[in-house]
Amino acid sequence: MVFPVHQQVPAPATASPRRHRSAVAGPAGGLLELQRAAGNRAVARLAVQRCGPTPCDCSPAEREAEETPVQRVAADFRVTGKSPKASTDLRSIYFDHESSTVTAPDDTKFAAFAGVPMSTVRLKGTASEEERRGPGRAALVDDRIAAVSGPLTAGSPGTGNPTPRPDLSSGGLDYRSARRVEVLVGNQQSTAPVCTPSPDISCGPSPNAFDTAHARAVVLLADARNALGTPTAAPAVGPLTALFHGPANAAAVDTGLAAIEAHLPHMLPVIPLHDAAAAGHRCINTCLGDDFLASNRGSGTSARMTLGPKFLNEPDVTERALVLIHEGSHGATGLITDDEAYQWQRLLAALPLNRALNNADSFTRFVALVANPALASVAQVDDTSRLTGAGQAAKANETMAWLEQWLVQSRLDLRSLYSHVSDAVTAAAWRPAGGHYRDNVMTLLVGDFGVTAPPAAPVMDDQEKIAGIFDRLFALRRKITGQAFTFRVGGYRWSSGPGTSIRVPTTFFGTSARTRVERLLRLAVNAAPFIETSRREHYYRLVKRLSAGSGP
Numbered sequence: 001m002v003f004p005v006h007q008q009v010p011a012p013a014t015a016s017p018r019r020h021r022s023a024v025a026g027p028a029g030g031l032l033e034l035q036r037a038a039g040n041r042a043v044a045r046l047a048v049q050r051c052g053p054t055p056c057d058c059s060p061a062e063r064e065a066e067e068t069p070v071q072r073v074a075a076d077f078r079v080t081g082k083s084p085k086a087s088t089d090l091r092s093i094y095f096d097h098e099s100s101t102v103t104a105p106d107d108t109k110f111a112a113f114a115g116v117p118m119s120t121v122r123l124k125g126t127a128s129e130e131e132r133r134g135p136g137r138a139a140l141v142d143d144r145i146a147a148v149s150g151p152l153t154a155g156s157p158g159t160g161n162p163t164p165r166p167d168l169s170s171g172g173l174d175y176r177s178a179r180r181v182e183v184l185v186g187n188q189q190s191t192a193p194v195c196t197p198s199p200d201i202s203c204g205p206s207p208n209a210f211d212t213a214h215a216r217a218v219v220l221l222a223d224a225r226n227a228l229g230t231p232t233a234a235p236a237v238g239p240l241t242a243l244f245h246g247p248a249n250a251a252a253v254d255t256g257l258a259a260i261e262a263h264l265p266h267m268l269p270v271i272p273l274h275d276a277a278a279a280g281h282r283c284i285n286t287c288l289g290d291d292f293l294a295s296n297r298g299s300g301t302s303a304r305m306t307l308g309p310k311f312l313n314e315p316d317v318t319e320r321a322l323v324l325i326h327e328g329s330h331g332a333t334g335l336i337t338d339d340e341a342y343q344w345q346r347l348l349a350a351l352p353l354n355r356a357l358n359n360a361d362s363f364t365r366f367v368a369l370v371a372n373p374a375l376a377s378v379a380q381v382d383d384t385s386r387l388t389g390a391g392q393a394a395k396a397n398e399t400m401a402w403l404e405q406w407l408v409q410s411r412l413d414l415r416s417l418y419s420h421v422s423d424a425v426t427a428a429a430w431r432p433a434g435g436h437y438r439d440n441v442m443t444l445l446v447g448d449f450g451v452t453a454p455p456a457a458p459v460m461d462d463q464e465k466i467a468g469i470f471d472r473l474f475a476l477r478r479k480i481t482g483q484a485f486t487f488r489v490g491g492y493r494w495s496s497g498p499g500t501s502i503r504v505p506t507t508f509f510g511t512s513a514r515t516r517v518e519r520l521l522r523l524a525v526n527a528a529p530f531i532e533t534s535r536r537e538h539y540y541r542l543v544k545r546l547s548a549g550s551g552p
Ligand SMILES: [Zn+2]
Pocket: 001, 002, 003, 004, 006, 338, 339
């Protein structure tokens, strides 16, 4: 199906989630034991009421938490393991799901703070939104702060105590990053995102990351169109051949680039903070993940472009300009591209002409290659050298390319759904902007995953389930994008992981292209240890349904 929002994403580093521990250790364990012994409702009564019956500034999620006993997301939707940021963010201590135990690599971070006067330190503690939605949430955050405060104070004896700053608000879709304690020295500011009423942030004073990228995009597009004036010569001929089936199609490519050029001025208006409808550009924080690059909704003068942390943190102005060109191609009147294949996908080089001329990254890559002909492809190349039958290698590569595309788009669909469900939970009703995802994605989750059937408003349970589904689809997508696979003939088997070895029978190559993708999808899901056995059929069916309108 064609979605109204087109999202641009980088290929993130591969990270394998750790399995959930069977027991929770540390100070939080006591409360868990108490809950098991006494029942959730009894524990709920012990908690201090933070929201009274009168209106307060609590979020709907917090209010719901006050009114219901301790709830936990079911095990097969749980997001476990520590954030990959644990190894790079030396200012924060990260925790596993429901845990307040400091483990490697975070246990080595305290030494750097030895000698820092603890009276100047604030400890901002947070939990992911699905951890202890009930009153135990405050206890978990307090336990985490205590687990950090102890070792810090021991390293700077006689310098006072750190100030605890528990924050019980929700930190968005990236659950692992929300399970942490930030060590803020002096007037250091927290990097934890504020997700309500929206993830909107200022794009910064001019000239900001958008302004400089926009100016560069104007130049890059002019250069690319200029190069198309002589399509049979460098620098146009190479990228025309690689992306658009040869210099004969130069005029069609130029028509597309001209449409993007004409759209650039429509990006300029600054969308007011938390305005859900205005056109132009806006910037968001990490509530939808720090890998959020950019997206576009609508076209022409009503196009709404969103720029995420991955864009704002990109130091290379040309890279940022290419992001604007990509999003501009989605919103350009007369062009309105789709995301048929990102430039880091196997499928990009295999797109037929009509799909290439409808693909945002085909235009973007063309502009990039004119600016820098030495750019190397980053798409995976699978090893099909062990396939000797006529046409087998080509069919194997085609199948992998489409499987990657199905998984790329499916996980993006779930991320968009999460965003709209989050809005709908806050508003206690679906908003018009979320209608497409309500009708085309949420509805697919009702039967197999048990979410609230639209048009009824979704609840926090649904939001947490969607985050869990997203996490598993993203892990599977990273596996497919992050490694090359070797095909062999003989039986149906994908090594566990999914690992790098794929076996298919000879009959596989006699089936339709779509059937081949479905077969590989089933093998991939079955080979994923992070997808619960009882859920495998559901994930297979979900990706298949989300890809119903896609190729091949
Ligand atoms: Zn689309």
